[in-house]
Amino acid sequence: MNMEFMTKSWPELEELIKKNALIILPVAQVEEHGPHLPVGCDTYIGTEIGKRITEKLNDELPVLLMPTVWTGYSPKKMTKWPGTMRVRTRVVIDLIHDILSSLCDMGFKKIVVIDAHGQHRGMLEVAIREIADDYNVYCALTNPVSMMAEKFAKIRKSEIGGATHACEYETSLLMAMGFNIDLSKATDEDKLTYKSEFYVADAFGIKKVFLSTWGLQESKSGIYGAPLKSSVETGNQLLDEMIKNYIKFCKEYWELKTV
Numbered sequence: 001m002n003m004e005f006m007t008k009s010w011p012e013l014e015e016l017i018k019k020n021a022l023i024i025l026p027v028a029q030v031e032e033h034g035p036h037l038p039v040g041c042d043t044y045i046g047t048e049i050g051k052r053i054t055e056k057l058n059d060e061l062p063v064l065l066m067p068t069v070w071t072g073y074s075p076k077k078m079t080k081w082p083g084t085m086r087v088r089t090r091v092v093i094d095l096i097h098d099i100l101s102s103l104c105d106m107g108f109k110k111i112v113v114i115d116a117h118g119q120h121r122g123m124l125e126v127a128i129r130e131i132a133d134d135y136n137v138y139c140a141l142t143n144p145v146s147m148m149a150e151k152f153a154k155i156r157k158s159e160i161g162g163a164t165h166a167c168e169y170e171t172s173l174l175m176a177m178g179f180n181i182d183l184s185k186a187t188d189e190d191k192l193t194y195k196s197e198f199y200v201a202d203a204f205g206i207k208k209v210f211l212s213t214w215g216l217q218e219s220k221s222g223i224y225g226a227p228l229k230s231s232v233e234t235g236n237q238l239l240d241e242m243i244k245n246y247i248k249f250c251k252e253y254w255e256l257k258t259v
């Protein structure tokens with residue numbers, strides 16, 4: 001059954017609200033992703049994860065997939081390459097807040113946000129906290145990277161510093177999703193090198209403090225990492241792991257009694 005929010009009529013939505021349907025909301029971005037990946041990379045990944053988990057969950061609980069929020073904030077430095085949209089941070093907070101508050105006004109109470117872009121976390125947390133205060137609805141903020149981090153640590157071919165942006169995991173995911181990626185256009189020269197006991201520059205490295213990658217090292221290609229060893233096989237394993245963990249978490253969250 002199609003569980004896309006946009007395909008439903010209002011009486012169908014009314015039924016789903018009565019059943020306390022779980023809302024899946026991917027939030028992504030359109031920005032440069034090096035010379036070898038499409039600028040829609042994050043939006044494609046967020047949408048694919050949303051579709052896969054909605055299809056699987058649909059056998060077990062009422063669920064609806066929202067259209068992916070396709071644009072948001074990226075640092076100004078990324079406008080060095082074409083393809084990067086820039087919505088101001090405050091606008092992102094308000095936009096996400098108002099999407100969530102519209103859903104809460106309709107009567108939805110369980111909302112899982114898929115944060116498919118590296119720079120939105122703080123903004124999404126603010127919007128979600130405000131919604132909790134206004135509606136007593138506790139949305140869940142999830143991140144695909146966290147849902148496969150342990151797996152990736154075991155199977156990655158790049159060394160630490162090889163996986164942050166347009167890197168091994170993003171390239172592998174797109175390859176597994178059927179995109180035809182020409183790795184001869186990619187490079188490993190923009191691998192990250194910063195490493196200390198507080199911060200390791202890699203999406204899967206130690207982060208005791210927050211620092212933006214874009215201030216640590218100049219990228220020549222728009223890549224931060226080492227995508228040359230990306231593969232369909234790595235991408236498939238990461239997708240399977242993410243979907244497995246998302247399904248497990250979504251069931252737990254749907255049954256969770258908030259106070």
Ligand SMILES: [Zn+2]
Pocket residue numbers: 033041042117118165166170
């Ligand atoms: Zn990305």
